[in-house]
Amino acid sequence: MIEVRSINKAFEDKQVLFDININFEKGKKNLIIGQSGSGKTVLIKCMVGLLEPDSGSIFFDGRDFTHMDTPERKGVRQEIGMLFQGSALFDTMSVEENVLFPLQMFSNMTPAEQKERADFCIERVGLIDALNQLPSEISGGMQKRAAIARAIALNPKYLFCDEPNSGLDPKTGVVIDHLIAEITEEYQITTIINTHDMNSVIEHGDRISFINKGHLWWQGDKSEFLSTDNPELNNFIYATEILKRIHPKNL
Amino acid sequence: MNFFTLLGKYILLMRRSFGRPLNHRYFLRQVINEISSIGMSSIGIVFIISAFMGAVLVIQAGYNMENPLIPAFTLGYGVRESIILEFSPTIVSLILAGKIGSSVASQIGTMRVTEQIDALEIMGVNSASFLILPKITAALFSFPFLIAISMMVGMGGGFAAAVIWDIASATDFIAGLHYYFVPFEIVYAMIKSLAFAFIIVTVSSFYGYYAQGGAEDVGRASTRAVVYSSIAILLTNLFLTKIILG
Numbered sequence: 468m469i470e471v472r473s474i475n476k477a478f479e480d481k482q483v484l485f486d487i488n489i490n491f492e493k494g495k496k497n498l499i500i501g502q503s504g505s506g507k508t509v510l511i512k513c514m515v516g517l518l519e520p521d522s523g524s525i526f527f528d529g530r531d532f533t534h535m536d537t538p539e540r541k542g543v544r545q546e547i548g549m550l551f552q553g554s555a556l557f558d559t560m561s562v563e564e565n566v567l568f569p570l571q572m573f574s575n576m577t578p579a580e581q582k583e584r585a586d587f588c589i590e591r592v593g594l595i596d597a598l599n600q601l602p603s604e605i606s607g608g609m610q611k612r613a614a615i616a617r618a619i620a621l622n623p624k625y626l627f628c629d630e631p632n633s634g635l636d637p638k639t640g641v642v643i644d645h646l647i648a649e650i651t652e653e654y655q656i657t658t659i660i661n662t663h664d665m666n667s668v669i670e671h672g673d674r675i676s677f678i679n680k681g682h683l684w685w686q687g688d689k690s691e692f693l694s695t696d697n698p699e700l701n702n703f704i705y706a707t708e709i710l711k712r713i714h715p716k717n718l
Numbered sequence: 719m720n721f722f723t724l725l726g727k728y729i730l731l732m733r734r735s736f737g738r739p740l741n742h743r744y745f746l747r748q749v750i751n752e753i754s755s756i757g758m759s760s761i762g763i764v765f766i767i768s769a770f771m772g773a774v775l776v777i778q779a780g781y782n783m784e785n786p787l788i789p790a791f792t793l794g795y796g797v798r799e800s801i802i803l804e805f806s807p808t809i810v811s812l813i814l815a816g817k818i819g820s821s822v823a824s825q826i827g828t829m830r831v832t833e834q835i836d837a838l839e840i841m842g843v844n845s846a847s848f849l850i851l852p853k854i855t856a857a858l859f860s861f862p863f864l865i866a867i868s869m870m871v872g873m874g875g876g877f878a879a880a881v882i883w884d885i886a887s888a889t890d891f892i893a894g895l896h897y898y899f900v901p902f903e904i905v906y907a908m909i910k911s912l913a914f915a916f917i918i919v920t921v922s923s924f925y926g927y928y929a930q931g932g933a934e935d936v937g938r939a940s941t942r943a944v945v946y947s948s949i950a951i952l953l954t955n956l957f958l959t960k961i962i963l964g
Contacts, residue, residue: 515840544842555833569841572740627840 468493469514469625469657474523476509483509484520485681494655496648496671498662501678502703507661510678511627514659515547516540527625545573548618548656550628550647554610556602562589562613563598569620588616592646608639615646619654626651628660632667640664644671665704668692677703728924735854735923737847748852749859756818756853756919757860761867763817764810768801768868771809772875775800780885793886794894797876799903806868807907808955811914814864815947819922822853823943826926827936835927850923854916861915862908869907906962913958914951921947 469491476484483506491497499507512518514525516532525532527543535543556565566585570576576584589595592612597605602613611631618626628647632640644667651658662668668675668689675692677685677700685700695701719727739745775797783793826849829835838845873895880886886894922943929939 517836517839541842544840547840549837549840551833551837553833555837557834557837558828558832571744572841572843 468528469659470526471510471514472524472526474510474513474520474525476506476513476518476520483681484513487523487678487683489676489683489686491657491659492674493657494651495658495673496651497657497659497674497676498668498672499659499676499678500662500668500703501684503663505678506681507678508629511629511659511661515549515627516544545569545621546624548621548623548626550611550614550618550626550631552630552633554602554607554614556610556613556617558602561599561601562594562605562616565602565613566616566620569617573621585616585620588620589613591619591650592616606639608635608642611635611639611643612646615643615650619650622654623656626656626658628658628662630661630663632662632664637666641666641670647671665707679703727928728920731846731850731924731927732920734844734846735850735920737844737851739847739851740843745852748848749855752852752856753860755821756856757864760814760817760860760864763813764864764868765871767810767813768806768871769875769878771805772797772801772872772877773879775805775872776876776879776885777883780880780883790886790890791894791897793880794876794891795897796894798873798895798899801869801872801876802903802907806865806872807910807914808951810865810868811861811911811918811951812948814861815914815918815922815951816944818857819918819943819947820940822919822922823926823929823940824936826850826923827929827939830927830929831932831936846927850920850927853919853923857915857919858912861911865907865911869904909962910955910958913954917950917954918947921950 471487471489471491474484474487475482487510489497489499499510501507509518513520514532520533524534527546530539530543532540532543556562557568560568563582563585566588567581570581570584574581574584586595586598589598592615594605594609594612594616597609597613602610605613626647631647632643635643644664647658647660648671650656660667660671669692672689672692675685675687675689676683677697679699685695685697687695692700693704695704776793779793779796783796826835829849835845835849838848877888877891877895880891881888922940925939925943925946926936929936
């Protein structure tokens with residue numbers, strides 16, 4: 468479980484996050500939604516330590532990540548897997564080398580065991596035929612799958628996904644969503660997904676947090692989501708014509 | 719950003735860069751790869767530039783030494799001194815600042831803007847040490863060899879020009895090369911080459927590491943890396959020469 472407590476963050480004079488308090492539960496897909504520029508990515512970056520919050524704390528299973536020293540943080544970071552918006556695969560390494568990388572750095576496995584584990588993860592995401600290909604030689608969807616394989620290589624306790632299906636066609640986006648959902652349930656990971664994609668929210672949102680203008684505006688699950696009377700959230704959900712048509716008022 | 723803020727950031731990055739590698743075998747492999755991309759791939763350009771510059775030096779020096787009172791071996795002596803003291807360590811390093819500096823800055827800058835550096839940090843890898851230390855090690859290892867090659871090829875080019883265009887006889891030229899040779903000059907040149915290697919790689923890595931935005935910003939970081947490492951080389955050259963020879 469990850470607990471975010473009273474997080475505030477500003478860049479120079481611009482306040483981006485205001486007193487954010489959220490609990491992200493274990494074994495669930497916790498979605499953070501909101502418009503571009505609402506502060507979702509800043510929140511995720513504060514949670515994984517890429518940005519330092521101005522105040523507040525983040526607890527990973529009771530451990531205060533924000534006030535840890537560097538070696539302790541390294542320990543927690545090895546329990547984190549992250550899927551970046553642009554995949555962030557190392558472009559000079561093949562798919563297999565990318566997945567092997569965290570194992571080479573942090574595991575005590577022999578090279579043969581590392582290879583076995585890497586191949587298992589690659590097979591798990593259905594990329595075994597692309598083992599020796601470079602990231603530039605595979606499609607965007609395949610890159611996302613390779614990044615998922617790398618993220619799960621060290622059996623993480625926490626999986627962060629920053630807009631996992633951005634830039635993908637709807638069908639491939641669904642494949643990626645299902646993969647994340649399966650992995651979350653299979654390994655009982657605390658998964659945090661930052662997304663705009665309404666299909667992901669409706670399909671996989673075990674717990675949804677809506678961030679608006681840097682504030683936590685609404686929290687609930689997918690059963691409450693579509694029938695909310697929160698006007699800002701309604702504006703966000705029903706922004707597109709296709710979703711307007713399924714609004715409870717129009718049905 | 720003012721000069722002192724920039725210098726402070728640079729020093730902090732260097733402190734992080736000298737962190738202990740996580741996996742020594744992996745580090746060794748990275749160093750070997752970097753020796754190939756920083757050192758081996760520069761041999762060709764060092765060879766060509768040194769040969770032609772040595773030849774031009776001889777033609778120019780010969781043109782200025784037509785007075786019969788100047789001993790014939792002076793040409794070889796002058797060319798040797800120019801090449802060892804200044805041309806090979808400084809001019810070749812300035813040229814390598816363009817080649818290696820832009821490549822290092824754009825490689826690290828691209829990794830920054832495509833979030834590859836963030837990915838390393840999230841895994842718990844010290845990205846500065848992982849990316850920069852192998853390059854520093856490889857450059858410190860490769861530069862003395864490149865400069866030594868440049869010295870030999872430069873003198874060889876000068877010799878060829880002297881003989882082909884009958885500027886000096888082979889015997890006189892070789893006698894000049896041997897005349898009053900002070901081995902410490904080689905040590906001085908190597909000290910300079912190590913300092914310049916460090917400057918090129920660290921200044922370029924610094925600009926790449928803090929690149930922000932997209933392709934244009936990476937290009938700008940790459941240009942800055944070349945400009946500032948060249949200026950730093952010229953300043954360091956002045957101070958080192960004053961300290962060691964002054």
